[in-house]
Amino acid sequence: MTENLTLTIDGLEVQVEKGKTLLDAARENGRDIPTICFHEATTANGLCRMCVVEVEGMRVLQPACIVQVSAGMKVQTRSEKVDRARKTILEMLASTMDLSDAPEILTMMDEYGASHERFPDAERRESEIKDDNPMYIRDYSKCLLCWRCVQVCADDAQYTFAINFEGRGYETQIGTFFEKPIPETTCVLCGQCVGVCPTGALKPKRQFLLETGMKPEEISVMNTGRKKRKS
Amino acid sequence: MDELTLTPLKTAIEPYIPLGRSGLLPALHAAQYIFGWVSESVASEIARALRVPLADVHGVIEFYSLFYNEPTAKRVIRVCTDVACGIKGADGILSHLCSHHGLEPGQTKPDLTLTIEASPCLGLCEHAPVALVGNDAETNINLEKNTFELGRPPSLVYGPIRLLTAKCGNGTTTLAKYGKYSAFTKALGMKPEEIVNEVKASGLVGRGGAAFPTGIKWEGASKAVADQKYIVCNADESEPGTFKDRILLLDDPHRTFEGMLIAGYAIGASKGYIYIRAEYPYIFPVLANALSEAREAGLLGENILGTGFSFDIEVRVGAGAYICGEETALFESIEGKRGFPRVKPPFPTTYGLFGKPTVINNVETLCNVPLIVAQGSAEFRKIGTEKSPGPKLFCVSGDVERTGVYEVPFGVTLRELLDMAGGIANGKKLQSVLFGGAAGAFATSEHLDVKMTFEDLRGVGLPLGSGVVMVFDETRDMGDVLKRLGHFFAHESCGKCYPCQMGTQRQKEILDRVADGKALADDFVRLQDVGWTMTDASLCGLGQTAASAVLSAMKLWPELFVESQKSTVKSQKKDEVGKKKIVAKVKAVKVKAKAKTLKKR
Numbered sequence: 157m158t159e160n161l162t163l164t165i166d167g168l169e170v171q172v173e174k175g176k177t178l179l180d181a182a183r184e185n186g187r188d189i190p191t192i193c194f195h196e197a198t199t200a201n202g203l204c205r206m207c208v209v210e211v212e213g214m215r216v217l218q219p220a221c222i223v224q225v226s227a228g229m230k231v232q233t234r235s236e237k238v239d240r241a242r243k244t245i246l247e248m249l250a251s252t253m254d255l256s257d258a259p260e261i262l263t264m265m266d267e268y269g270a271s272h273e274r275f276p277d278a279e280r281r282e283s284e285i286k287d288d289n290p291m292y293i294r295d296y297s298k299c300l301l302c303w304r305c306v307q308v309c310a311d312d313a314q315y316t317f318a319i320n321f322e323g324r325g326y327e328t329q330i331g332t333f334f335e336k337p338i339p340e341t342t343c344v345l346c347g348q349c350v351g352v353c354p355t356g357a358l359k360p361k362r363q364f365l366l367e368t369g370m371k372p373e374e375i376s377v378m379n380t381g382r383k384k385r386k387s
Numbered sequence: 388m389d390e391l392t393l394t395p396l397k398t399a400i401e402p403y404i405p406l407g408r409s410g411l412l413p414a415l416h417a418a419q420y421i422f423g424w425v426s427e428s429v430a431s432e433i434a435r436a437l438r439v440p441l442a443d444v445h446g447v448i449e450f451y452s453l454f455y456n457e458p459t460a461k462r463v464i465r466v467c468t469d470v471a472c473g474i475k476g477a478d479g480i481l482s483h484l485c486s487h488h489g490l491e492p493g494q495t496k497p498d499l500t501l502t503i504e505a506s507p508c509l510g511l512c513e514h515a516p517v518a519l520v521g522n523d524a525e526t527n528i529n530l531e532k533n534t535f536e537l538g539r540p541p542s543l544v545y546g547p548i549r550l551l552t553a554k555c556g557n558g559t560t561t562l563a564k565y566g567k568y569s570a571f572t573k574a575l576g577m578k579p580e581e582i583v584n585e586v587k588a589s590g591l592v593g594r595g596g597a598a599f600p601t602g603i604k605w606e607g608a609s610k611a612v613a614d615q616k617y618i619v620c621n622a623d624e625s626e627p628g629t630f631k632d633r634i635l636l637l638d639d640p641h642r643t644f645e646g647m648l649i650a651g652y653a654i655g656a657s658k659g660y661i662y663i664r665a666e667y668p669y670i671f672p673v674l675a676n677a678l679s680e681a682r683e684a685g686l687l688g689e690n691i692l693g694t695g696f697s698f699d700i701e702v703r704v705g706a707g708a709y710i711c712g713e714e715t716a717l718f719e720s721i722e723g724k725r726g727f728p729r730v731k732p733p734f735p736t737t738y739g740l741f742g743k744p745t746v747i748n749n750v751e752t753l754c755n756v757p758l759i760v761a762q763g764s765a766e767f768r769k770i771g772t773e774k775s776p777g778p779k780l781f782c783v784s785g786d787v788e789r790t791g792v793y794e795v796p797f798g799v800t801l802r803e804l805l806d807m808a809g810g811i812a813n814g815k816k817l818q819s820v821l822f823g824g825a826a827g828a829f830a831t832s833e834h835l836d837v838k839m840t841f842e843d844l845r846g847v848g849l850p851l852g853s854g855v856v857m858v859f860d861e862t863r864d865m866g867d868v869l870k871r872l873g874h875f876f877a878h879e880s881c882g883k884c885y886p887c888q889m890g891t892q893r894q895k896e897i898l899d900r901v902a903d904g905k906a907l908a909d910d911f912v913r914l915q916d917v918g919w920t921m922t923d924a925s926l927c928g929l930g931q932t933a934a935s936a937v938l939s940a941m942k943l944w945p946e947l948f949v950e951s952q953k954s955t956v957k958s959q960k961k962d963e964v965g966k967k968k969i970v971a972k973v974k975a976v977k978v979k980a981k982a983k984t985l986k987k988r
Contacts, residue, residue: 203884216924216931237923244890245885252892278893321725321882325878331446333445334445334456
């Protein structure tokens with residue numbers, strides 16, 4: 157039997173099933189909370205902090221994707237603090253990476269009035285496209301470090317452990333053992349990482365080639381590196 | 388690398404194989420001890436032996452500053468360039484050393500005989516400027532006179548009371564001199580819950596920076612039901628300006644062990660870890676020796692003193708990551724992972740190291756425990772104030788006559804402390820004090836008569852933090868100080884959550900401009916937004932305090948951050964008119980910037 161808890165979200169008293177997160181609670185009750193790193197298929201780590209909300213009695217903002225509902229909780233999904241954090245995070249992202257393949261984030265930027273030029277002279281995270289296997293390309297200039305690819309490659313799904321992190325802090329990037337090309341790693345080309353990438357940093361090779369202007373008929377085993385199937 | 392070359396490695400990492408992934412950091416340290424760095428083949432061998440995925444081993448090497456996956460010498464000179472050393476000429480020492488050896492900072496000689504690098508705070512601030520040469524501390528470096536001291540760093544301990552530091556200041560105290568853990572022996576005659584209650588009643592709160600009530604922590608872990616519980620001593624003292632735990636462990640290791648034993652008995656833990664930062668290598672042999680003394684005396688191990696209580700301590704060494712002082716990041720590190728802080732709750736008392744109930748306490752906190760048990764909480768509460776009972780160690784560094792650790796009862800004022808330290812050095816005037824560390828805030832002469840207690844400091848917006856009192860005289864360039872703080876946090880952010888990962892970088896960039904007198908029009912507001920975003924929205928304490936000192940400086944010296952104004956602040960007396968003028972200027976600058984953008988269109 158499920159137990160319902162009563163809490164207040166933006167002044168509205170709501171009943172939510174025990175064990176649900178604030179994000180579930182808000183969405184069930186028609187309140188929108190933006191998310192970037194959150195994905196139903198991966199463990200929520202609360203890293204992007206876009207889903208932060210104000211919870212009465214808590215010193216700092218709380219990530220709605222992780223924090224579970226409790227009875228009597230008073231939650232504000234929008235406030236000056238919340239909006240400043242979300243807007244600044246978006247502006248910092250825009251000054252850090254290439255968001256051209258991340259339409260959802262561009263929409264959020266419009267919604268929060270975030271400027272693309274807020275941080276002039278900011279050092280950007282740029283890297284060359286890694287095109288080393290027949291399945292997908294890796295363009296880490298577009299990576300916002302949501303961790304989903306690392307998680308599905310590890311114990312959230314595939315248990316392949318082909319990729320992990322390089323560097324630390326702002327210099328963090330996703331990488332392989334001693335930067336080996338994908339075919340020399342444990343990668344089984346399952347494609348799950350590509351499936352969960354929100355920004356086009358990981359992209360199917362075919363899509364990548366089409367975007368470079370190639371026509372479908374020009375794409376062959378020659379340039380994707382796929383082996384011919386035996387007939 | 389061939390099989391033959393890997394032979395010594397295989398022998399060296401053998402003891403860590405049963406630890407599995409948790410043996411990863413010890414194994415990497417062992418490898419670097421042999422080779423100086425971790426090559427691909429060495430990393431592969433370690434991965435294979437410990438059964439850790441290759442990519443994960445690489446990820447761990449990449450995370451920690453003191454693990455190298457490029458050719459690095461076994462002999463590394465690390466020159467501290469953080470604040471306390473920075474004001475005393477650290478940059479000059481680094482460049483002098485580099486040019487002497489024909490290297491750039493971070494470079495290694497082609498024959499792999501020497502590497503020189505800049506380092507974050509080495510925890511030797513009272514002896515600034517300093518470096519770490521191999522395993523030796525090089526202190527009080529004076530380029531002009533060409534003098535320095537090399538070896539075990541001296542312990543400068545002062546203060547009106549000497550309870551925690553009773554056995555500090557005269558080399559390492561042996562077990563024979565320390566005595567056979569009389570407080571622990573007394574504790575063994577008490578019920579575990581009596582000890583927890585005693586610690587609760589003492590009002591002891593954590594001395595690592597967060598000031599969480601120790602007794603509440605212990606109670607939580609003692610009530611948790613589990614087959615295994617742990618005591619972890621947080622000796623990853625890395626907060627710039629902090630060096631008290633270094634002295635406590637180096638001079639009186641048995642006090643910490645005794646505190647851990649009492650904690651273990653109180654919560655029902657049989658295993659303790661001391662996680663010590665790698666930048667304190669001269670403490671490792673001291674700990675190893677003291678542990679064997681305690682084991683030989685039957686104070687550690689199975690069935691201690693015939694009571695049926697078993698407890699032992701294992702030392703784990705960090706690898707250059709300030710974030711591992713954050714309790715959950717520290718657990719991850721012991722578990723052989725990158726030091727990413729975990730999301731809380733669950734809290735360590737129910738889900739800590741290896742997912743088991745864990746009490747994690749700072750070294751100084753644990754050193755208070757034998758005192759509380761020996762004399763009782765009532766007696767302990769007679770020291771200090773009602774709301775901040777007990778003795779407290781302050782780490783006084785910077786521009787005072789006598790730098791060092793000062794043991795005082797809570798409640799002395801900043802003025803009294805500075806007087807004890809002989810006042811501002813060279814007859815200069817006080818400009819400011821960095822309180823509580825890099826994650827702290829600045830005080831000025833206005834705060835001289837504030838009592839140094841948790842409650843009084845909170846009242847004036849100053850954090851006590853880890854007890855840092857870093858003093859700057861009137862001639863110091865606060866822009867340069869802030870720049871160093873900015874670089875510190877950008878270097879130490881783990882990169883997990885966005886506000887801190889990008890915020891520390893943007894903060895660093897803006898503070899670089901400010902220090903160079905090249906602040907842009909909107910940098911004041913920009914810095915404030917970044918600062919508050921980190922403070923409000925970061926995942927852990929590092930991000931939440933990475934802007935603390937900067938935001939406090941912005942209140943005290945707003946003129947520093949205004950477009951193209953090089954710091955010339957000499958006096959800390961600010962009249963209201965001056966402040967208003969500055970605010971007006973900030974606004975004017977904003978308007979000007981808007982006009983510029985309009986023109987562009």
